[in-house]
Amino acid sequence: MNREEIKQFIPHREPMLLVDEAIIDGDGTVHAKYTVRGDEFFLQGHFPGHPVVPGVILCEIMAQSCAILVGDKIKEYIPMYAGINNVHFTASVFPGNTIDVSAKIIAQKGKMYFVTASASVEGKVCCKGEIAFALVEKETLMAKEQRRI
Numbered sequence: 001m002n003r004e005e006i007k008q009f010i011p012h013r014e015p016m017l018l019v020d021e022a023i024i025d026g027d028g029t030v031h032a033k034y035t036v037r038g039d040e041f042f043l044q045g046h047f048p049g050h051p052v053v054p055g056v057i058l059c060e061i062m063a064q065s066c067a068i069l070v071g072d073k074i075k076e077y078i079p080m081y082a083g084i085n086n087v088h089f090t091a092s093v094f095p096g097n098t099i100d101v102s103a104k105i106i107a108q109k110g111k112m113y114f115v116t117a118s119a120s121v122e123g124k125v126c127c128k129g130e131i132a133f134a135l136v137e138k139e140t141l142m143a144k145e146q147r148r149i
Contacts, residue, residue, distance in 0.1 A: 006068065009075075021033050030104070055087075059084055061119060066079075066103045069103065078138055082112060082132040083132040084129055087127065087128070088127070099120070099121055100121070104117075111134055
């Protein structure tokens with residue numbers, strides 16, 4: 001899948017769409033890529049003169065890759081983080097690097113998904129952990145937003 005095809009499955013849009021391409025292999029593992037261009041908003045102040053991709057952004061890249069795993073089921077929902085566990089950062093990521101994500105659903109309870117994911121650059125793991133996300137109905141989120149206004 002390219003970026004336009006990915007947009008059919010996950011609700012993220014620029015500048016928060018952080019997956020350039022993805023494939024799901026026969027055993028249900030997603031393999032996704034994102035190339036850090038260097039002009040991303042999250043690099044502007046992190047860190048001046050020495051830009052490094054923030055760890056939370058690495059987690060977001062993994063989470064967006066994971067959301068692709070639920071495919072067509074996601075169209076009426078928004079995937080919302082429910083938790084991250086056992087996350088470890090083992091290497092820095094810089095502009096020009098291509099981040100390779102590998103993720104697989106390890107459990108599901110209703111609309112809750114539990115996934116294991118890892119992100120690497122040139123074969124070296126830079127982040128890994130477990131991600132939980134819930135599929136929340138779009139109508140529910142819109143109703144909450146209306147009550148907030």
